[in-house]
Amino acid sequence: MHIPDGFIDLPTSAAFAAIAAAGVAVSIRGSKSALDEKTAPLAGLTATFIFAVQMLNFPVAAGTSGHLLGAALAAVLIGPYAATLAITIVLILQALLFADGGLSALGLSIFNMSLLAVWFGYGVFLMIKKIMPKKKISISIAAAIAALLSVPAAAAGFVLQYAIGANATFSISAVFTAMIGTHFLIGIGEAVITFFAVGAVLASRSDLVYGYKNETAKLEIRTN
Amino acid sequence: MKQKTFLISGFIASLFLAGIVSFYASSNPDGLEKVAEDIGFIETAKDHKNSDGLFADYGVKGVENSRLSTGAAGVIGVIATGAISTGFFLLIRRKSGEKNKT
Secondary structure (H helix, E strand, O other), X not given: OOOOOOOEOHHHHHHHHHHHHHHHHHHHHHHHHHOOOOHHHHXXXXXXXXXXXXXXXXXXXXXXXXXXXXHXXXXXXXXXXXXXXXXXXXXXXXXHHHXXXXXXXXXXXXXXXXXXXXXXXXXXXXXXXXXXOOOHHHHHHHHHHHHHHHHHHHHHHHHHHHHHHEOOOOXXXXXXXXXXXXXXXXXXXXXXXXXXXXXXXXXXXXXXXHHHOOHHHHHHHHOO | OOXXXXXXXXXXXXXXXXXXXXXXXXXXXXXXXXXXXHHOHHHHOOOOOOOOOOOHHHOOOOOOOHHHHHHHHHHHHHHHHHHHHHHHHHHHOOOOOOOOOO
C-alpha cells in the first residue's frame, strides 16, 4: 500500500507528513520504556524481518497481489510505539533505496501503515486478548485477528487521504469499496503470516514478546 | 534459546526470505495499484524520483540475471534495515542505569 507520488496533492501530503512526524516524535518518547538492551535488538530484528517479508508478494484474487504490512506483528512483538518506529524505518528505506513508495507521499504512507494500522491493530489485539484464555496460543490468535483488520484500517486511511486531496475525481465510495474489499483479502494473508511469526517468537523467546508480558510489566509500561 | 542464537536465526531467516524466496514473489500489482488501475486514478501517479536509482524496484542496476538482481537487492535491504534499525533502537533505548519511570 505504498502510495506513489501524484495520487494525493501536495498540501494534503504535507499535512499528513506533519502528523506523521509528530507521531514519530511521540513514539520515540513512548518506546523508551519498552526498549532495553534485550528488547532493542528484537525491535531491530522485527524491522528487518518486516522488510524481508514485504518483498514477498503473494497472489490474492484475480491479478492482484499483496504482501505483509507487519503493523500488528510489530505491535505485539515490541509494543505499539516501537512498532511505529520500525515500520517507519522500513518505509523510509524502501522509498529512498528501492524507489518503492513516493517521496512526497511518504507522510501519507507512514500515517496509514506506521500509525493507523499499528494502533488500530494493537487496540484489536488488546480487546481480543482480554476475552481469550490466558494461553500462548491466545496471543497468536489475537495477533492474527488484529493483523486481519489492520490492513483494511490502513486502506481506510488511504481513502480518507483520497477524499481530502486526490488528484482525480473518481467517486470516493467506489474507491472505498474497492480498497476495503481488496485489503480485507490481503489481510487474510497478513493474519496467517502474523499467526506463525508471533507463534515462532513465543515458542523460542516468549520473555521478549511485549504483548505477552505479565500484568506488572505492562502496568509499568503503560504509565510511562 | 539464547538471545544471540535467536537474533542470528531471525537475521538469517530474513536474508533467506529477501535473498532467495523473493524471486518467487508475485509480480501482480498490489492492492492499491490494482484499485487505482480498475477505478482509473493510476493515471495520476508520477514516476518515482529515484526510479533510475541503483536499487530501484528491488533490483541491482546492470545485473541482467533477475534472480541475482532481486536477491542481491534483498540482501542489501536486509543488511541496511538491520543495521539502521538496530542502531537506532539501541540509541533510543532505556539505558541500564536509567530507572523505568513509574
